[in-house]
Amino acid sequence: MNQKVSTALDASPGSLRSAAPGSAGDARTSRLRWIQVLRLMVRFQSILGLVIVFVAAVIVSPRVNGQLIFLEPRNLGNIIQDISEYGILAVGMTFVIISGGIDLSVGRALGLATVVIGRLMMVSGWDAIPAVLGTLAVGLIFGMVQGAVLVRFKLQAFIVTLAGMWIAYGLALSLLPNGQFIGITFGNGPNHAPTIFQHLADRFMGVVPVAALIFLGVGLLGLIILNFTRFGRQVYAIGGNERAARLSGIPVARVRIIVFGIAGLMAALAGIVDAGQFNFGNPAEGFGYELWAIACVVIGGTSLFGGRGSMVGTLAGVLMLGCINNILLLCNIDNNVHTIVTGLIVVVAAALQTVVGGFSSSVEADQPTRPAGLEPAQPGQEVPKSV
Amino acid sequence: MEVAGRMDVVNPGTAGLRPTTLGAAPKPDEGQPPAILKLSGIEKRFGGIYALRGVDFELRRGEVHALLGENGAGKSTLMNVIAGVITEYAGSIVLDGREVRFGSPAAAQSAGIAMIFQELDLVPGLSIAENLFMGREPGRLGFVNQTEMRAQGDLLLDQVGLRASSRQLVESLRIGERQLVAIAKALSLRARILVMDEPTAALASSEVARLFGVVRELRAQGVSIVFISHRLEEVPLVADRVTVLRDGEVVGTVDASAPQSTLVQMQVGRLMAEFYPPRSQSTQRADVLRLERFGFSPRLRRSGYQRPIDLTLTVREGEIVGLAGLLGAGRTELLELLYGAGPAGVWSGTMEIDGHFARPRSVDAARRLGIALVTDDRRASGYVPQLSVGRNLVLNYLRNLSRFGFVLRSRERPVVSRVMQQFSIRASSPDAPITSLSGGNQQKVVLGKSLVGSARLLLLDEPTRGVDVGAKAEIYRLLRGLAADGLAVLVTSSEIPELIGLCDRIYVLREGRTVAELPSGVDEDVVLSWAGVRLRERVHPVPGRGPATGSSQSGEEARS
Numbered sequence: 001m002n003q004k005v006s007t008a009l010d011a012s013p014g015s016l017r018s019a020a021p022g023s024a025g026d027a028r029t030s031r032l033r034w035i036q037v038l039r040l041m042v043r044f045q046s047i048l049g050l051v052i053v054f055v056a057a058v059i060v061s062p063r064v065n066g067q068l069i070f071l072e073p074r075n076l077g078n079i080i081q082d083i084s085e086y087g088i089l090a091v092g093m094t095f096v097i098i099s100g101g102i103d104l105s106v107g108r109a110l111g112l113a114t115v116v117i118g119r120l121m122m123v124s125g126w127d128a129i130p131a132v133l134g135t136l137a138v139g140l141i142f143g144m145v146q147g148a149v150l151v152r153f154k155l156q157a158f159i160v161t162l163a164g165m166w167i168a169y170g171l172a173l174s175l176l177p178n179g180q181f182i183g184i185t186f187g188n189g190p191n192h193a194p195t196i197f198q199h200l201a202d203r204f205m206g207v208v209p210v211a212a213l214i215f216l217g218v219g220l221l222g223l224i225i226l227n228f229t230r231f232g233r234q235v236y237a238i239g240g241n242e243r244a245a246r247l248s249g250i251p252v253a254r255v256r257i258i259v260f261g262i263a264g265l266m267a268a269l270a271g272i273v274d275a276g277q278f279n280f281g282n283p284a285e286g287f288g289y290e291l292w293a294i295a296c297v298v299i300g301g302t303s304l305f306g307g308r309g310s311m312v313g314t315l316a317g318v319l320m321l322g323c324i325n326n327i328l329l330l331c332n333i334d335n336n337v338h339t340i341v342t343g344l345i346v347v348v349a350a351a352l353q354t355v356v357g358g359f360s361s362s363v364e365a366d367q368p369t370r371p372a373g374l375e376p377a378q379p380g381q382e383v384p385k386s387v
Numbered sequence: 388m389e390v391a392g393r394m395d396v397v398n399p400g401t402a403g404l405r406p407t408t409l410g411a412a413p414k415p416d417e418g419q420p421p422a423i424l425k426l427s428g429i430e431k432r433f434g435g436i437y438a439l440r441g442v443d444f445e446l447r448r449g450e451v452h453a454l455l456g457e458n459g460a461g462k463s464t465l466m467n468v469i470a471g472v473i474t475e476y477a478g479s480i481v482l483d484g485r486e487v488r489f490g491s492p493a494a495a496q497s498a499g500i501a502m503i504f505q506e507l508d509l510v511p512g513l514s515i516a517e518n519l520f521m522g523r524e525p526g527r528l529g530f531v532n533q534t535e536m537r538a539q540g541d542l543l544l545d546q547v548g549l550r551a552s553s554r555q556l557v558e559s560l561r562i563g564e565r566q567l568v569a570i571a572k573a574l575s576l577r578a579r580i581l582v583m584d585e586p587t588a589a590l591a592s593s594e595v596a597r598l599f600g601v602v603r604e605l606r607a608q609g610v611s612i613v614f615i616s617h618r619l620e621e622v623p624l625v626a627d628r629v630t631v632l633r634d635g636e637v638v639g640t641v642d643a644s645a646p647q648s649t650l651v652q653m654q655v656g657r658l659m660a661e662f663y664p665p666r667s668q669s670t671q672r673a674d675v676l677r678l679e680r681f682g683f684s685p686r687l688r689r690s691g692y693q694r695p696i697d698l699t700l701t702v703r704e705g706e707i708v709g710l711a712g713l714l715g716a717g718r719t720e721l722l723e724l725l726y727g728a729g730p731a732g733v734w735s736g737t738m739e740i741d742g743h744f745a746r747p748r749s750v751d752a753a754r755r756l757g758i759a760l761v762t763d764d765r766r767a768s769g770y771v772p773q774l775s776v777g778r779n780l781v782l783n784y785l786r787n788l789s790r791f792g793f794v795l796r797s798r799e800r801p802v803v804s805r806v807m808q809q810f811s812i813r814a815s816s817p818d819a820p821i822t823s824l825s826g827g828n829q830q831k832v833v834l835g836k837s838l839v840g841s842a843r844l845l846l847l848d849e850p851t852r853g854v855d856v857g858a859k860a861e862i863y864r865l866l867r868g869l870a871a872d873g874l875a876v877l878v879t880s881s882e883i884p885e886l887i888g889l890c891d892r893i894y895v896l897r898e899g900r901t902v903a904e905l906p907s908g909v910d911e912d913v914v915l916s917w918a919g920v921r922l923r924e925r926v927h928p929v930p931g932r933g934p935a936t937g938s939s940q941s942g943e944e945a946r947s
Contacts, residue, residue, distance in 0.1 A: 229789070229793050229794065230786065230788075230789045230793070230794055231792060233778065233794060234785070236771070236773070236774060236778075237771050237782055239773075240771030240772060240774055241768070241770065241772060243767060244767075244768050244769055244771055244782075245771065246728070246750065247726070247728060247760060247762060247768055248750075248782040248783035249749075249751045249754050249783045250782070250783070303773075307771060307773035308773045
């Protein structure tokens with residue numbers, strides 16, 4: 001969100017065409033202000049949505065002894081814990097989607113990671129930290145291979161990651177010993193996982209779930225990378241116009257491979273979190289999660305066409321879905337309603353962008369311009385604004 | 388087209404007047420055919436902004452009426468009103484004496500008005516015939532009668548002079564040929580009024596000649612044509628009358644034989660200084676780029692990379708050198724090759740930068756050698772539309788602006804504001820979206836972006852495509868200024884007058900080879916004949932009208 005929301009429109013509504021009759025000018029000015037406000041709202045729609053949902057949840061929250069259940073620290077912790085896996089996937093997905101791609105394989109890669117870490121600890125008897133690092137490496141390599149394949153053969157991300165989805169699932173199944181799910185039990189000695197791994201299901205200071213901390217941590221890291229590093233800029237540029245990026249000397253292939261590597265890495269991390277909470281190495285874990293991740297990214301205002309979006313939006317989108325899920329649960333509303341509500345939110349979020357985006361761009365496109373001056377502007381001379 | 392080169396204002400005193408008072412206004416004479424279409428008081432606002440303000444426009448039966456104006460002057464909006472694309476407007480449209488108001492493009496079409504858009508609405512993967520009859524295929528019970536459709540399609544193609552079978556896929560056609568298909572489609576709709584939005588923007592000169600032939604043919608058949616164009620020199624060749632729009636208002640309607648300086652002044656609305664800046668009095672300077680028998684190796688040529696084959700040229704410090712040649716002569720390919728964006732493989736011949744052997748194999752390598760490229764299509768490969776002006780400007784300079792991978796805003800900001808000032812980029816702020824800028828300013832961003840850092844050699848492919856007259860002059864001046872600072876510039880353009888006016892020397896390319904080196908100020912016909920245009924094919928002014936552009940025309944007659 002470090003890009004200031006400002007357009008040529010809001011710069012000089014008055015000075016742009018001083019020749020315009022006063023009344024029309026005023027009308028236009030107020031209209032432009034409106035567009036500005038609308039744009040701002042759309043840009044931060046997921047944060048706005050999060051605030052609205054949060055306030056609404058506080059209002060409708062059931063009370064126990066006059067206490068709002070929704071606002072209890074334990075409940076707020078639950079919210080983030082529940083969505084932490086989606087959230088971690090969505091962080092990786094944000095990179096992929098901004099770069100103009102999509103990754104359908106992350107859900108199955110999550111399942112693969114639960115199996116890998118379970119097997120490493122339970123069967124191979126690895127210690128917790130090597131097992132975690134090994135699993136992360138598997139995820140990273142899995143993602144980078146997908147990236148390399150689509151770069152090398154000029155394939156679409158959709159196809160490659162669709163194939164990757166099956167491959168990850170098949171790999172996970174084939175890694176199961178005797179075709180049984182891997183139950184992770186803790187203790188010392190063979191066939192026991194190190195007890196330290198149990199802490200993944202814990203709550204930090206008894207309130208904040210460790211899973212939530214991991215999610216917020218990678219979210220923050222992703223935000224920093226995307227907004228403040230050269231790599232982040234390159235991701236935006238490639239998603240916006242790959243050819244222009246290539247001709248600007250950006251290593252397009254390398255950036256794409258890294259982006260998919262990040263998505264795979266995040267999938268592995270989410271898988272580790274999953275295994276830590278449910279103590280299972282199960283290929284079926286994470287099924288369909290990729291769609292949740294994509295939904296969070298879209299709600300966050302990131303364009304599926306690439307080149308536009310933000311990590312802040314994604315994080316807000318994730319939290320918003322978590323709040324809705326939670327309050328519907330608290331109010332004892334049928335789970336199916338939740339699914340329907342989620343679908344509606346995705347549509348509304350996407351529609352808001354096109355409605356407001358299209359509306360304001362039509363103003364820009366056809367705006368008469370002042371003829372471009374022939375004299376190069378002298379330093380210090382007032383530069384006429386042209387749109 | 389010598390005239391296009393010099394556009395001095397005839398009478399500076401009229402600059403401040405309302406240009407309707409300019410000369411050559413058509414007299415209301417009786418001999419003229421009646422108006423088929425009459426627009427009066429058309430107003431259209433987007434938000435609070437007037438795109439059209441009280442526009443009157445009259446199209447006569449069987450005339451070609453050119454519509455001129457800078458980007459954003461309201462040309463496209465006006466045509467969209469006529470074609471039923473824009474349905475909410477004030478004012479009236481009278482077609483054949485009856486007031487009409489189209490609710491949709493389909494309604495306008497059935498009234499005989501067809502519009503041919505800049506981006507042709509053809510489906511590349513379908514055949515010509517399928518495109519021509521899309522949505523109204525001949526046949527019965529939902530089955531398409533292919534034979535019938537192809538036969539009718541071939542007839543239509545004959546009519547527009549396109550030598551192709553209607554079974555061919557549209558994607559196999561060149562842009563100019565697709566244009567003819569679009570016209571054929573309009574004809575099949577029995578269009579009486581044809582609106583063409585910059586039909587020549589993407590055409591090579593031989594294709595332009597063919598298009599003008601078709602336009603004249605249609606005119607003779609009584610079709611009325613509105614012809615939107617950016618190229619002033621085309622106007623007297625094809626149009627009968629010209630209407631100039633500026634800031635959503637009609638500046639005036641004049642006869643197409645009006646002098647170009649008048650038309651320019653009407654468009655820009657003020658005094659036009661020297662269009663091309665004066666050349667530098669360059670003394671002997673060092674070679675920056677030297678190519679000798681440079682091209683693809685025979686092996687690469689066998690695998691499909693045809694051009695360039697054999698090029699010998701030098702570009703010196705402070706020089707602007709032009710590359711002329713027809714479409715397909717290998718101009719763009721050469722620039723991409725020099726920029727390290729060509730195919731990998733063996734090249735033959737020598738390439739030297741600053742006297743040292745050079746062979747950039749990647750864009751990065753080329754940039755380290757000080758080579759910069761501005762491509763011919765800024766939308767497709769020049770900028771990233773989602774990013775702001777500032778972010779676009781530093782796109783290929785990020786390495787110098789960052790430490791440990793983090794982009795330092797403290798380093799970025801001064802660079803952005805310096806480049807914006809140097810190239811006089813008019814944007815409300817560095818954070819403005821690049822798409823909110825006019826074409827000319829976008830082009831300056833692309834130019835500035837490629838030159839951030841230390842460029843020695845600037846490669847320019849069609850530097851003024853889709854840029855209006857005023858901004859063109861400004862870009863020429865910028866280029867001259869850069870050259871004066873020691874930059875070597877190699878520029879290609881399909882507008883030969885532009886090369887003649889701008890460059891110090893011109894090399895002519897023909898089928899991948901340099902065939903001539905010509906001095907500045909050379910006659911256009913000389914360039915064209917070296918490029919392989921037989922002059923008979925060239926565009927001739929509409930017969931029966933006085934000479935519009937004196938010098939070039941007489942030169943042509945003397946030759947043929």
